[in-house]
Amino acid sequence: MSRITLTPRIRTSPFYEAAVAAGLSDVTIYNKMILPTSFGDLKAEYDRLINGVAIWDVGVERQVELVGPDADACAQYFCARDLSNMKEGQGKYVAMCDYEGHILNDPVLMKLSGGRYWFSLADHDMLLWCKAVVAEKGFDVRVYEPDVSPLAVQGPKAHDLIAELFGEHIRDLKFFWFLETELDGIPLVLSRSGWSKQGGFELFLQDGSRGTELWDKVMAAGAKYDIGPGAPNHVERVESGLLSWGGDNTPDSNPFEVGMGRYTDVDMDADFIGKRALKQVLVDGIERLFVGLIVETDDVDVWPLAERTPITLDGEQVGTLGAIVYSHRMGKTIGLAQIKREVVDAGVTVEVTRPGGTSPAEITTLPFL
Amino acid sequence: MSRITLTPRIRTSPFYEAAVAAGLSDVTIYNKMILPTSFGDLKAEYDRLINGVAIWDVGVERQVELVGPDADACAQYFCARDLSNMKEGQGKYVAMCDYEGHILNDPVLMKLSGGRYWFSLADHDMLLWCKAVVAEKGFDVRVYEPDVSPLAVQGPKAHDLIAELFGEHIRDLKFFWFLETELDGIPLVLSRSGWSKQGGFELFLQDGSRGTELWDKVMAAGAKYDIGPGAPNHVERVESGLLSWGGDNTPDSNPFEVGMGRYTDVDMDADFIGKRALKQVLVDGIERLFVGLIVETDDVDVWPLAERTPITLDGEQVGTLGAIVYSHRMGKTIGLAQIKREVVDAGVTVEVTRPGGTSPAEITTLPFL
Numbered sequence: 001m002s003r004i005t006l007t008p009r010i011r012t013s014p015f016y017e018a019a020v021a022a023g024l025s026d027v028t029i030y031n032k033m034i035l036p037t038s039f040g041d042l043k044a045e046y047d048r049l050i051n052g053v054a055i056w057d058v059g060v061e062r063q064v065e066l067v068g069p070d071a072d073a074c075a076q077y078f079c080a081r082d083l084s085n086m087k088e089g090q091g092k093y094v095a096m097c098d099y100e101g102h103i104l105n106d107p108v109l110m111k112l113s114g115g116r117y118w119f120s121l122a123d124h125d126m127l128l129w130c131k132a133v134v135a136e137k138g139f140d141v142r143v144y145e146p147d148v149s150p151l152a153v154q155g156p157k158a159h160d161l162i163a164e165l166f167g168e169h170i171r172d173l174k175f176f177w178f179l180e181t182e183l184d185g186i187p188l189v190l191s192r193s194g195w196s197k198q199g200g201f202e203l204f205l206q207d208g209s210r211g212t213e214l215w216d217k218v219m220a221a222g223a224k225y226d227i228g229p230g231a232p233n234h235v236e237r238v239e240s241g242l243l244s245w246g247g248d249n250t251p252d253s254n255p256f257e258v259g260m261g262r263y264t265d266v267d268m269d270a271d272f273i274g275k276r277a278l279k280q281v282l283v284d285g286i287e288r289l290f291v292g293l294i295v296e297t298d299d300v301d302v303w304p305l306a307e308r309t310p311i312t313l314d315g316e317q318v319g320t321l322g323a324i325v326y327s328h329r330m331g332k333t334i335g336l337a338q339i340k341r342e343v344v345d346a347g348v349t350v351e352v353t354r355p356g357g358t359s360p361a362e363i364t365t366l367p368f369l
Numbered sequence: 370m371s372r373i374t375l376t377p378r379i380r381t382s383p384f385y386e387a388a389v390a391a392g393l394s395d396v397t398i399y400n401k402m403i404l405p406t407s408f409g410d411l412k413a414e415y416d417r418l419i420n421g422v423a424i425w426d427v428g429v430e431r432q433v434e435l436v437g438p439d440a441d442a443c444a445q446y447f448c449a450r451d452l453s454n455m456k457e458g459q460g461k462y463v464a465m466c467d468y469e470g471h472i473l474n475d476p477v478l479m480k481l482s483g484g485r486y487w488f489s490l491a492d493h494d495m496l497l498w499c500k501a502v503v504a505e506k507g508f509d510v511r512v513y514e515p516d517v518s519p520l521a522v523q524g525p526k527a528h529d530l531i532a533e534l535f536g537e538h539i540r541d542l543k544f545f546w547f548l549e550t551e552l553d554g555i556p557l558v559l560s561r562s563g564w565s566k567q568g569g570f571e572l573f574l575q576d577g578s579r580g581t582e583l584w585d586k587v588m589a590a591g592a593k594y595d596i597g598p599g600a601p602n603h604v605e606r607v608e609s610g611l612l613s614w615g616g617d618n619t620p621d622s623n624p625f626e627v628g629m630g631r632y633t634d635v636d637m638d639a640d641f642i643g644k645r646a647l648k649q650v651l652v653d654g655i656e657r658l659f660v661g662l663i664v665e666t667d668d669v670d671v672w673p674l675a676e677r678t679p680i681t682l683d684g685e686q687v688g689t690l691g692a693i694v695y696s697h698r699m700g701k702t703i704g705l706a707q708i709k710r711e712v713v714d715a716g717v718t719v720e721v722t723r724p725g726g727t728s729p730a731e732i733t734t735l736p737f738l
Contacts, residue, residue, distance in 0.1 A: 006673070132505070247377040
């Protein structure tokens, strides 16, 4: 178990052919597209990210574009974060919530030239949500999925590589800021971002017919840095405490329960979807917190976690485990979990459920590293 | 290529453990859940469906429930089909469209007791769409995903098997009609439906903790009919001309372009999303038709079709191929396609794109069998 059956229902990214040619071995499905997860050597892929530079096909990170007279107001209505001081060329990590305040997505919102916005999305069909709200609310904006596919270049050597390709000025880009630019005529948005804490960029390709060309140019320039293929790294992202929306959290989580409280502005003047519910959450008290766990186990390979498992205290469920990995850098088994606030505050040892029993775990703040 | 990486982002159905125990070998992802596609013997799985009876884990077929004072009006607003004469206990195959008249999903809508409705859905997060429309439009309904997971029993011997389990009265159920019932205390909705043309039922389990129990009861009763595991069958569904929404069609297709014209009532009094756009389509003329192809090829195994490929006429693209299989029953290679109406009307031979060239294909009506 298990081979994956590919069908036209599941799209490929513009970088898929290049990824296959580079030895793609494992995939998952994300936003109804193929997301590479490994090229057959997880250790080399991790080392490359921590010490060198890696290229990732993250074309599954789809964009929803808003453009039109009401784009500012519409973007704000979708976001639980105050956008009033947002500048062109800036990105912000935002929570999109439903009317009950449950988080539907944790995209980076990018404000482009021409009054356009992109939601750069996690795994959920937010285009449906946005189209329905725009039409029924009567916003004067066009909402659609543009031909935009990110290619990530991540790792400590990414800055040198990207500076060679685009110029030294890219070193001045602040985190989550971006440039609308090109590479040898290939239109793209160059953003200082990416789903790791090792530094790097995302190249938002704006012409789906040129994916292999862009991949090859980055690989050629990266040869001197020993660049190689990789994918969003499960171990590094747990060490860094990066949320995998929809995996780490239960579907009824609010932003305060996934570590996004600091990006949630319930007291701003502007209205947004879920505002009333989130105000009430702060009145009633936040029930769960997103925390790290240091797990006592002898199983260095760690059991595979294909679904969330219970966290218990004295036999009673007090949370859910969303991810567990062995960190070679820490020499420890670590996990990400949502746990009841009073249990976190009490600082007690909990138990995580594993095949055949439980293991004790200590609660800690994020990130680990 | 390619192993699939399972994560908590991807859910399993209540029947997953039973499917694994039965020898599950291949899967795909559908509605962010694991959908079994094979148990390692495609020929036996096909034969069982055509001549015997098969059990399928189709828990990925998620329900969106509408319940509340405005449920009738709300259900109608989502559907391009006239629901005014719909009865409790009845299902209808409906197109859900966006405001431009593009089809977003082709569910079976079921009208249950207590004024409730279920949309029994293809692969798209329609819960997002429905929640946004309900909230912004101000319908007084609750919209949510209930704990409901279908298990299909398909094939010519399904009627005898289901009659043994539920009683002889089930033989009187009309196609797409259903009963709210139970099996030894397991709550479920028994529907005469399923994604094949071989006859059968779907058991909509209403308690996710009892999936293995239900599977085992069906398997035990089915032993005398030589029941075995299977999955929605790619060959049979092409022979039967059943639409795979999102695979067979391009994203900008209207219901008339996917063979759902007879279920699309643009002249009814009630309003529905996309009505104005679909009226205009009928004024302007339908551009493409959903048709069958008989393909001339010596490759009996047929090339794998992981994405839609072009259909051409004199070198110019006139359509897209969504599926291609070899039908042993027909002794022919057949496909499903969307092709420009004038090309269909002209009755000419087209060319389908395959690896390394093209093959001639004759256009035909659906179903093949």
